[in-house]
Amino acid sequence: xxxxxxxxLSGAFLCMVGAASAAPxxxxxxxxxxxxxxxxxxxxxxxxxxxxxxxxxxxxxEAGVHPDYRFSDSLVAAGADGLVWDEATLDRFLExxxxxxxxxxxNYRGMRDDDDRAALIAYxxxxxxxxxxxxAAAETFEVAPEILAIAGDAAYGExxxxxxxxxxNSSDADDGIPSISGHSPEYFVTVMQAYKQGARExxxxxxxxxxxxxxxxxxxxxxxxxxx
Ligand code: HEC
Ligand code: HEC
Numbered sequence: 364x365x366x367x368x369x370x371x372l373s374g375a376f377l378c379m380v381g382a383a384s385a386a387p388x389x390x391x392x393x394x395x396x397x398x399x400x401x402x403x404x405x406x407x408x409x410x411x412x413x414x415x416x417x418x419x420x421x422x423x424x425e426a427g428v429h430p431d432y433r434f435s436d437s438l439v440a441a442g443a444d445g446l447v448w449d450e451a452t453l454d455r456f457l458e459x460x461x462x463x464x465x466x467x468x469x470n471y472r473g474m475r476d477d478d479d480r481a482a483l484i485a486y487x488x489x490x491x492x493x494x495x496x497x498x499a500a501a502e503t504f505e506v507a508p509e510i511l512a513i514a515g516d517a518a519y520g521e522x523x524x525x526x527x528x529x530x531x532n533s534s535d536a537d538d539g540i541p542s543i544s545g546h547s548p549e550y551f552v553t554v555m556q557a558y559k560q561g562a563r564e565x566x567x568x569x570x571x572x573x574x575x576x577x578x579x580x581x582x583x584x585x586x587x588x589x590x591x
Contacts, residue, residue, distance in 0.1 A: 393486025422492025437466030520586025
């Protein structure tokens with residue numbers, strides 16, 4: 364793993380992160396490689412279908428069924444035959460799309476380098492899906508309405524945010540650490556409560572979230588929504 368020059372504190376934390384999760388550097392390389400896909404595919408919060416279908420939660424998705432997107436007959440047929448996108452099938456598809464699905468309308472010549480594909484797939488997987496390290500429960504995790512209804516105090520959130528920005532320190536997802544700015548409070552609170560209640564596990568985030576009260580999480584959500 365890579366330890367960046369972010370200072371001693373986050374360096375020490377990053378070691379803990381690296382010990383328990385997939386190599387963060389991979390995800391970062393994958394993010395760079397994703398520029399080859401981004402002209403046709405959106406991914407992440409608020410992503411919509413464009414030239415290609417949006418790719419959030421692609422891991423575990425049946426091929427050719429994403430709602431409101433017109434797939435080629437070939438991809439629809441492959442999905443009907445049981446093709447599901449996981450690390451292995453994505454690897455074959457991205458190496459040479461027309462080799463796996465002759466007749467696909469994805470006009471991309473393929474990514475030949477094995478390590479590049481692995482990094483790209485790790486990046487795709489960081490946007491959720493079923494076979495990730497994160498238990499499937501996290502994807503269906505629901506927060507009690509009374510917790511979601513707490514009105515967050517953004518000024519208090521800003522005061523607390525110093526503990527977060529040592530790692531989440533910019534709008535780009537650096538070193539495999541996701542950006543936490545600009546999300547809806549609902550998303551932010553749901554993820555934090557998933558860590559707090561154990562539906563999603565991560566050594567650092569679970570520990571931090573368990574220490575925060577519901578009001579503090581609401582305040583952080585209100586603050587980080589305003590950061591870009
Ligand atoms: C020039 C545009 C273009 C580029 C570049 C491109 N794609 Fe696609 N992609 C498409 C289109 C169009 C489809 C739909 C294919 C079909 O229906 O046959 C598609 C389909 C897919 C699917 C299947 C989705 C599903 O729901 O079944 C995946 C996965 C995918 N692309 C991933 C990628 C990745 C990762 C990259 C970057 C390496 C990439 N694509 C590059 C246009 C593109
Ligand atoms: C030591 C580094 C570190 C610190 C400090 C830290 N985080 Fe994180 N955070 C991470 C990493 C790494 C992940 C990705 C974990 C995973 O894959 O589940 C993450 C994930 C998140 C996510 C989920 C993002 C998403 O879209 O999946 C949120 C929200 C978040 N952190 C909020 C916070 C808040 C709020 C604080 C301060 C109270 C904080 N983090 C402090 C490293 C850190």
